[in-house]
Amino acid sequence: xxxxxxxxxxxxxxxxxxxxxxxxxxxxxxxxxxxxxxxxxxxxxxxxxxxxxxxxxxxxxxxx
Amino acid sequence: xxxxxxxxxxxxxxxxxxxxxxxxxxxxxxxxxxxxxxxxxxxxxxxxxxxxxxxxxxxxxxxxxxxxxxxxxxxxxxxxxxxxxxxxxxxxxxxxxxxxxxxxxxxxxxxxxxxxxxxxxxxxxxxxxxxxxxxxxxxxxxxxxxxxxxxxx
Numbered sequence: 001x002x003x004x005x006x007x008x009x010x011x012x013x014x015x016x017x018x019x020x021x022x023x024x025x026x027x028x029x030x031x032x033x034x035x036x037x038x039x040x041x042x043x044x045x046x047x048x049x050x051x052x053x054x055x056x057x058x059x060x061x062x063x064x
Numbered sequence: 065x066x067x068x069x070x071x072x073x074x075x076x077x078x079x080x081x082x083x084x085x086x087x088x089x090x091x092x093x094x095x096x097x098x099x100x101x102x103x104x105x106x107x108x109x110x111x112x113x114x115x116x117x118x119x120x121x122x123x124x125x126x127x128x129x130x131x132x133x134x135x136x137x138x139x140x141x142x143x144x145x146x147x148x149x150x151x152x153x154x155x156x157x158x159x160x161x162x163x164x165x166x167x168x169x170x171x172x173x174x175x176x177x178x179x180x181x182x183x184x185x186x187x188x189x190x191x192x193x194x195x196x197x198x199x200x201x202x203x204x205x206x207x208x209x210x211x212x213x214x215x216x217x
Contacts, residue, residue: 014079021079026086029158041157 002061006034008052023047093151100143107136123196162213169209170202177201 020027032038116126
């Protein structure tokens with residue numbers, strides 16, 4: 001699944017570790033989501049959306 | 065410095081501290097697991113009254129004083145049951161997925177490995193199945209599946 005996580009993180013000048021800590025997941029999980037190797041669970045997708053104050057579908061694209 | 069490097073080192077904040085705390089907990093967990101394993105190994109070698117070894121083919125020759133055996137049983141339960149279950153609750157979805165693949169691999173290795181071993185023995189190809197061998201099948205299957213999930217999935 002395509003997503004804009006890396007772009008959103010870059011806009012805030014956050015490292016992967018910073019974003020991982022804010023989401024309470026491992027840095028490896030953030031990396032795997034950014035590279036499309038792992039799709040987050042629904043609760044994590046909601047946490048991501050809340051953190052960036054966006055809707056889930058504005059961050060994740062299931063048609064990509 | 066590449067753009068990716070910059071992204072991975074920029075803006076230390078509260079999230080970085082939480083990530084460092086998570087890593088520290090992970091190392092503590094691994095240290096505790098290693099310490100438990102070390103104490104079990106040391107105790108079995110120090111107190112063994114026979115010629116056995118817990119993690120080798122001659123485990124049946126292991127003879128321990130009853131009190132030591134009880135303490136070791138508790139430590140084995142802590143090391144192989146309580147600690148992994150605790151760890152499983154602490155990790156995130158991504159790592160849980162790898163662990164589930166690992167557990168599945170270990171389970172399937174035993175489910176398929178034992179009957180295959182038994183029929184090969186019946187055909188005269190291999191020695192009879194033995195407990196440690198079946199245990200090792202599960203362990204190797206689990207570890208191999210985990211590594212596959214970690215680096216290939």
